[in-house]
Amino acid sequence: MQARSQDFAALVKSRQVIVCVGSGGVGKTTTSAVIGLHAALEGKRVLVLTIDPAKRLANSLGIQAIGSDPSPIPLERFEEIGLSPKGTMHAMMLDMKHSFDSLVQQHAPDEDSKRNILQNKLYQYFSTSLAGTQEYAAAEKLYELYMQGDYDLIVLDTPPTSHALDFLEAPNRLVEAINSRAMQFLYKPGRASLLGVGTGYVIKTLSKFTGSELINELSGFLKAFSTLFKGFQERAAKVRELLTSDVSTFCVVTAPNAGNIDEALYFYEKLGGDHTRVGAFITNRVHPSWVPHEELAMPSMRISAALGDTMLMEGLDASEQKQFAKNIRNNASDFQVLADLDRESIQRLADKLPKELPILQVPYFSHDIHSLRGLNHVRKAIFQD
Numbered sequence: 100m101q102a103r104s105q106d107f108a109a110l111v112k113s114r115q116v117i118v119c120v121g122s123g124g125v126g127k128t129t130t131s132a133v134i135g136l137h138a139a140l141e142g143k144r145v146l147v148l149t150i151d152p153a154k155r156l157a158n159s160l161g162i163q164a165i166g167s168d169p170s171p172i173p174l175e176r177f178e179e180i181g182l183s184p185k186g187t188m189h190a191m192m193l194d195m196k197h198s199f200d201s202l203v204q205q206h207a208p209d210e211d212s213k214r215n216i217l218q219n220k221l222y223q224y225f226s227t228s229l230a231g232t233q234e235y236a237a238a239e240k241l242y243e244l245y246m247q248g249d250y251d252l253i254v255l256d257t258p259p260t261s262h263a264l265d266f267l268e269a270p271n272r273l274v275e276a277i278n279s280r281a282m283q284f285l286y287k288p289g290r291a292s293l294l295g296v297g298t299g300y301v302i303k304t305l306s307k308f309t310g311s312e313l314i315n316e317l318s319g320f321l322k323a324f325s326t327l328f329k330g331f332q333e334r335a336a337k338v339r340e341l342l343t344s345d346v347s348t349f350c351v352v353t354a355p356n357a358g359n360i361d362e363a364l365y366f367y368e369k370l371g372g373d374h375t376r377v378g379a380f381i382t383n384r385v386h387p388s389w390v391p392h393e394e395l396a397m398p399s400m401r402i403s404a405a406l407g408d409t410m411l412m413e414g415l416d417a418s419e420q421k422q423f424a425k426n427i428r429n430n431a432s433d434f435q436v437l438a439d440l441d442r443e444s445i446q447r448l449a450d451k452l453p454k455e456l457p458i459l460q461v462p463y464f465s466h467d468i469h470s471l472r473g474l475n476h477v478r479k480a481i482f483q484d
């Protein structure tokens with residue numbers, strides 16, 4: 100195993116929570132499952148908490164439905180592809196909406212407030228679209244499962260966030276958003292309040308534009324929701340403590356192109372900018388260097404000769420063979436440009452990070468990663484197994 104992979108394996112071994120973050124579509128869900136697979140093979144009881152995995156991947160992980168309990172990946176599935184895990188692997192799909200509901204259930208001071216919130220028409224909207232609710236619910240679920248203590252390692256996949264702050268700061272941001280002065284202005288009783296005593300005129304005026312039903316719902320929602328703040332704040336502090344302690348580490352997943360690398364570096368800075376918090380970078384979908392540069396400079400005749408009478412060349416006359424060889428060389432040259440660009444970007448990333456922080460590379464596979472077998476290919480690339 101290469102030093103980088105060894106360092107990463109040691110990191111995975113030493114943590115109880117690993118959070119995979121990164122921009123949309125870079126491979127967070129894939130990487131989370133791969134880290135889980137590795138740890139399960141090494142003997143840990145692992146739970147992979149995924150968010151919106153591709154259907155086929157969900158199937159191969161045995162995930163039945165959103166919000167269902169963690170489901171184990173049966174031993175036979177591993178054995179089919181020649182693996183014999185020393186530990187176990189469970190997977191579960193996070194249901195943000197459900198998690199947020201259970202948060203309300205937990206923190207509402209009484210049945211009335213609970214009902215008022217859950218039945219409120221605006222709650223549906225707020226619980227799914229207010230900045231940070233999804234991330235909050237994910238962090239909350241992670242905390243709950245961590246406290247239950249059934250797993251040695253929980254790997255948390257994260258939603259595609261527009262920037263890194265969303266995830267780590269979601270708990271505080273959510274509380275702040277609802278508790279903001281503008282919101283207070285709306286629901287706190289008093290002369291300055293829009294919905295407090297003596298505001299009939301304002302409501303009447305606003306109603307013309309927004310509909311009185313909306314105003315009433317908003318007022319009811321915010322009043323009931325305000326009862327949750329204390330619980331939310333306490334819980335947010337605990338979640339943050341877990342995510343910033345030695346128990347947890349973050350793994351930044353990125354594509355190896357310039358734009359994504361910049362975003363990944365931004366994530367790194369926002370997560371604290373040091374490798375005690377961010378344990379590793381995974382550069383995913385790296386174009387491999389197939390052909391050495393000197394070979395790309397070969398005349399196409401030599402490529403044609405090298406191809407000899409392979410299947411590919413069968414049935415082509417001499418000039419077609421020459422054209423075919425040219426096409427292959429041009430194609431390989433173009434591919435090499437991509438490979439070189441990837442390498443440059445990864446070098447730029449390495450130059451900006453501490454030497455001891457492992458940067459792992461996963462090649463661009465010609466197929467999607469939708470099965471345990473596919474995950475195992477990625478695992479081999481990351482852990483150099």
Ligand SMILES: Nc1ncnc2c1ncn2[C@@H]1O[C@H](COP(=O)(O)OP(=O)(O)OP(=O)(O)O)[C@@H](O)[C@H]1O
Nearest residue numbers: 123124125126127128129259384462463464467468
């Ligand atoms: N190294 C790779 N080679 C080829 N395909 C890959 C590779 N890594 C991931 N994929 C495929 O790319 C797609 C996106 O990967 P994945 O779902 O893991 O990304 P994500 O970061 O979780 O996306 P989202 O932000 O939408 O949640 C999937 O179809 C996956 O199978």
Ligand SMILES: [Mg+2]
Nearest residue numbers: 127128150151
């Ligand atoms: Mg995903």
